[in-house]
Amino acid sequence: MGPFTASVPKVMIPVGNRPIIEYVVRALVESGVRDILMVIGYRRERIQSYFGDGKAFDARITYIPEPKQLGTAHTVRQAKPNLDGRFLVLNGSSLIDKQFVGDLLGHADGPAVAIKESERPQEYGVVTLRGKNVVAIMERPREVTSNLISTGAYILEPSVFDLIDRQAEEGRHDLPSVLSEWAKTTAITAVESKGTWVDARYPWDLLRLNATALLSVHDIRAGTIERGVVIHGRVTIGEGCTIRAGAFLQGPLSLGPGCEIGANAVLLPSTSLGKNVRVGPLTTIANSILMDDVNLGPSSVVQDSVLGSGVTSRAGLLAASGPADVPIEGDYHAVRQIGALIGEDSELGNGVSVDCGTVINERARVASGARLRGTVPAGAVVL
């Protein structure tokens, strides 16, 4: 997620125009869980500024800063002083819904782990079961014995803290190790949920989360919609938006407040535009995320792409979609349909052409007429 986390923590990356963690908060509140402890670290002010005391979300949120991130068990340990009974543990960077939380809460007593079938279990904690009970959770095992994975969502009891402390002394700080050890003495139930759980691991996962989130987008038309604008499907147009004449909008779409969509622009499913986004005339965007404050010039084509907050691009950006091997942290990942991944505050000149699957990291400056492929490092200047 590197290109999109220079100024925000991963959980604050927007999909369907809301930070991922907001879906978690909403799922909790809708399930009647209102007392929420957020253990926060990197760029924590962004989370605090967004949620405040939680009132706007019908919740009461207490923040617990974690100065050093050692592992998930260490994170949970920070909340110990605020906990006196069974508690839910959820990851802020997976999209979940009310049913997912409800299924986990429906499990009456004792600790529990929410599990899911996965197409790529090797990237997660693989769960071994005996009946309904967990035997072990193996994080990213070399040999995959099952396609059932831990979603990282748990019901725990304060008695787990002793074990967390003991493992910490041995230098182990992750919850799967703690639970595997705990399972030897305590029955930990595996709960398979039919609810939504979409994990954001790689930047292109964001497009999947975004499309999922937009399935429940509301039909709201605020702002100024000029004559000759055609809108199909469910589209949220935020307050203070201006949609210029001749624009074509096919939902599901979500436009945040204060966006300006130029004349004859085309917005296709499933696209989210954040706050204060400007789209030039004659630009086409499909299945993409444009985060807050993006300024995309006229006559551009953006498909299956993610543009981080504050990206500016002059006229004629070409970021079309296709199959590609995307380089992430030295590994190549085959992705079926992908456009460009453009990091926060990058500035692109006129007529920049970006090959499918190109990763441009944050604050890159790209001169007019450049053609990009592969990876552009953070802060790089491309002439």
Add this chain to the structure above:
Amino acid sequence: MCGIIGYAGQRSALPILLDGLKRLEYRGYDSAGVAIVGSGLQIVKDKGFIANLEAQLTPMTGTTGLAHTRWATHGAPSKVNAHPHTDCHGKLALAHNGIIENYITLREKLEAEGHVFKTETDTESLAHLIESFYHGDLEEAVRKALHEVRGSYGIAVVHADEPGKVVGARNESPLVIGIAPGETFLASDVPALLRYTDKVVYMMDKEMVVLTPGGALLKDLEGRAVHRDAQRITWTLEDAEKGGFEHFMLKEIHETPKAIHETLLGRVANLELDGLLTEDATSVKLVACGTSYHAALVGKYIFEEIAQVPASAEIASEYRYTQGATERPLVILISQSGETADTLGAAREARRRGCKTLCICNVIGSSLSREADATLYTRAGVEIGVAATKTFVAQLIVLYLIALRMGLDRGTLGYEEAERLKDELRSLPRAVLAVLNKEPMIQDLAEVYGRDARDAFYIGRHVNYPVAMEGALKLKEISYIHAEAYAAGELKHGPLALITKDTPVIAIAVDDPTYEKMRSNIGEVNARGARILAIGTEGDRELPKFADDLITVPRMSPIFSPVPVSVALMLFAYHVARLRDCPIDKPRNLAKSVTVE
């Protein structure tokens, strides 16, 4: 963010409802209304302050009622659009938060059935829809109506024929029930209830409630009873509202990007100026006090550069007592609260002189906004810390917007140039975020510069001279360090005598036409041995040779640089004061809004 409160009990409902409304004020509003069921149904509503409403109230007797504050987002704030809304016969009153998505269809159907609508609001169609189902049972009528409604709602409904009963329902718009002996409450937020009870039940989506003095019955939309235990509220208002920040001031500095977004909302593409014709003005006079005066001083440069109109700034308490020239400038009055006594006096004086007045303030319905010909709100949200932070930046944003509009109206600003300026304006939230991301480094510098300082000097030129003044004021206000700001060119005319190796100097030297001059001023100070903290532009390789330390802001047109630079100086002052254990949110001798002359 609208607010709802409902009451069913044995006491007179009116004072309880009005008190509840005041506690929801922080959500912002532009109109308010009350409905009381006593002998019949009585409704009073109006735009503006709750105080306006109070003034109109003949004593309304009745022990059941509801009240609402509305914040118009689309559709004008007006008396008729204010809630509560009624049915055709004035027997039913409804307050609603949220959006009814299918209201047009509902309205057409209801009008065909003979219902007569008084407003354009979506809420009114819901009132008529409930009426169409009403046969003596309000609860049943509301339930049937909600089955036909698509959208979000938090509602409270009363009916003249059923005194002692309030029906509520929620879907994606918060509502909370309050329970006390012999009375029950409904509110969109807990603070409205805290004075009367700490026992609350949170409602969930697609739930209804029937309030009577005897208790609250919670049901789902099918009419099945829902059981949920009441919770006890243990938190105090202040703790909760800091949202994990150590002080309100820090919380509010971090809210600056949001304040800019909100202030720009819907105004970059087209700024509505309440019919004020800016092309008629031959000059602009900006009048304010304190931090707002510093915004006014920056405004002078903004108007001269962007709109190419002569502009000057004056302190309100001085302006009031001058004779006044014969010209008739557009007078822009700036005040966060809109209640500053000196600024209010200046507004009256300006009107007496025959000037058009435009006010910039942050509090909807404030006295100043009632005094001026037109008002532009800063929409920065509530500011609790006494030292102004996000509201100062929001004031600058409004000044840029007015200058843009004025330049376009007067033809002094071309279309292409305006578009370029708008792009820069839109990029300011990011520029501020870039500064906020430097907080750890600024905190370290506060330690170096502020720990033992007794005096500090701020220098700047051109548009950043008033920003230096504001930086010095922030430091004075909250850290009690004696701080002064000078136009850098004035140093050699006197203040240089004060510079020693023990007086830190904060110098603003961003990339603008005065940059070279600033650098030589920094050199002069350097030669006297003072330690220099410079605020410069990202990528500047020269400045570190002249200054000891450097905080950078993103590159932009110089006229916009006060926005990120002022935020850097706020963070610096905050961390100095924090190190020195000062009462940051409530400095000695100072009040948030100065309502005395």
